[in-house]
Amino acid sequence: MADPVLTVRNLNVRFRTGDGILHAVKGIDLDVNAGETVAIVGESGSGKSQTMMSVMGLLASNGWAEGSVKYRGDELVGLSPDKLNRYRGSKLTMIFQEPMTSLDPLYRIGEQLALPLTTHGGLSKAEARRRAIELLELVRIPDPQRRIDSYPHEMSGGQRQRVMIAMALANNPDVLIADEPTTALDVTVQARILELLADLQKRLGMSIVFITHDLGIVRRFADRTYVMKRGEVVESGATSDIFAAPKHPYTQMLIDAEPRGTKEPAPAGSPLVLDARDVKVSFVLKSNLFGQPTHVLNAVDGVSLSVRAGETVGVVGESGSGKSTLGRAVLRLQSASGMVRFEDRNLMPLDRAGMRPLRRHLQLVFQDPFGSLSPRMTAGEIVTEGLLVHEPRISRRDRDRRAAQAFEEVRLEPGWRNRFPHEFSGGQRQRIAIARAMILHPKLVVLDEPTSALDRSVQKEIVELLRDLQKAHGLAYVFISHDLAVVRALSDEIMVMKNGKVVERGSAEEIFERPREDYTRDLIAAAFLKERGVAAPTPATLAS
């Protein structure tokens, strides 16, 4: 074991900010041995990314590192970029969280792959091209001879991350640092990328440092784990030991934060709130000279959905499967064909004005708690804005009282209602977004990935809040998510969507215990294989 490639001692990272100096990493020690996989876990803001950014000399210009980072005995801290370039890209490499933007959109894949090869490996252009094709093969990009001349925008997120991995592995590095490499990808793609990394490690023998918030990945892949909180390592050791007997309360909390449990069923005989039949939404991608559509995307293709009071229907599927469009269509926020009934009224013939009195019963909560709140309004104004439309008669004081009540209901300090959105954390903002929906006493709430942008421990709180609100008010939920762990914890019934169609539906138990479709099995395997220690995905999924 004692063959350290990377030794970090008393590393401190600080940033000069408008509010003074931010001490992001506080004197941590860390070792990476040859050929092993090390995970650094922690929630956002724990300093896990900045630790590795400082190893690579990639801190933002207002940040600096102090302490010691040694690669096989050579000190890296304080090296000029030129000297650091002897290690970066050849001995130490890194892949990032944002596969969509990490490649230069203006250059072909082949040109970008050739850069580390010609710079560090001293290859000629022709040799670099040959090697680049080999690398694309290595990361299992189909048809590499042709794909090498593609531009990044012609590839999917998963493929771009594979290209990033190929670039990182170009010069057979000793250490590959992977900063949340799969967080931005669909679950099934995630599983394949992780498989690929594990397989490449076996073949090439490099060490991998995983920076992640996902304990599933840690449990499945990491030999050793460091748990970080607020810039410090609070616990470290063999992964199996940490999971078997977490010592630090923070680690216990993280492990405990994995969504568990199932929802209590809705009371029998609850009235039907939403009944949608054969909903279709299509988008014209291309039309000819006379405006007649030539290419049409059927985003939602004949989907039926009904929800009773107190019931949750989970809609799962990968991005592009049409689940969000379906959510908008049943709220009549997206023009669609088919039939949508709310209680006893047919919504389809209603125009905007006709829908307005019903809007208060039909609410929507979005994924992005940062983009969906107006930065120029106070939290209280945001929450009560709907009242201005639906209860225009109530006084300013009454509105303020209602805001305070709504804040209490979502367990936010009512005194905070005069603050602006940027003063709240992601989880608190999502609570504000929920309060904005709840203040109107809705009957149906469409929750579009409400927890996906949040840390696990915050996710758990939001899931509990949603469950409690549902129970208290008999709300009907349509819960849209790609995260099956959260869906299982909240849903009575689950619909699995793919390419605009429902491929499978059933009770939560049926779907998870006895999935019939391969696609459903893929989604479940991808989301839970790590947790259950199930074997790799089937060869069929890897080939596709």
Next chain:
Amino acid sequence: MLSFIMRRFLTAIPTLLVIVTISFFLIRLAPGGPFDLERPLEAKVMENLNRIYQLDKPLIQQYWLYLSAVMHGDFGPSFILRDFSVGELFARGLPISMTLGALAITLAILVGGTLGTIAALRQNSLADYIVTGLGAMGLTIPNFVVAPVLQIVLGLALAWLPVAGWADGSPRNLVMPVIVLALPQIAVVARMTRAAMIENLRSNHIRTLRSLGLPWHVIVTHALRGASLPVISYLGPAAAALLTGSVVVETIFGLPGIGRYFVEGALNRDYTLVMGTVVVVAVFVLIFNLVVDILYAVVDPRIRFD
């Protein structure tokens, strides 16, 4: 790509038609006519002049006459510079204005681009502050101030360069007018390049290049290519404006370009001269917008013409 260019040429025709129509009637709305002098001409003379230049016909008929003449490339006679047709005036003046403009825009790209890049690479350093400060000065000091100052210093006090005149395009005569034309453009290009470079240098794909340990010049090349996009879209209309001449610069340096025709033509109600200038400027604007779109597509593969 070729069909895109063809389509753009086809759509340019109605655009030009609209511009010609609007300006034809707009200039006629202005009070007075080309032959109104301080001491009025004899009624008989006036009548003759109007007949010769067909100004006695109904306006709509004049419009058709003008339009059909322009279709055949005939911009008509100038009303004021009576020995010349508008076509002849442009044939003489346009090459001069275009030479000055082309040199100025080249200078602006080279100097402005370089300064902006240096400022971005050394953000918040002395060099950055100097570039930003000079940029603000270049934008705010008007050219009718810069030009005489240069004339006094370089032309009279130091006597390095001729004060004014064209002299068949002798390089020594070009230096000062080109500098005066280029200064505000240098300032704009430097500012835009700086801003775009800073944004690009912070982008994720540049971080990837740094993580791969690639040398400085590779990183700057990649960032410059991305940063060139906003600058290109600014330079299109700017180039069209520069190549069609500047009244102030051409007047101060006594250069026989076409820049002054627009003002002179408008003040003297020289209808044909004004219309000719409008058409020339419009054609330049349309051409350079097309050039911008093509360049954009060359630099950015995500742009497609379908």
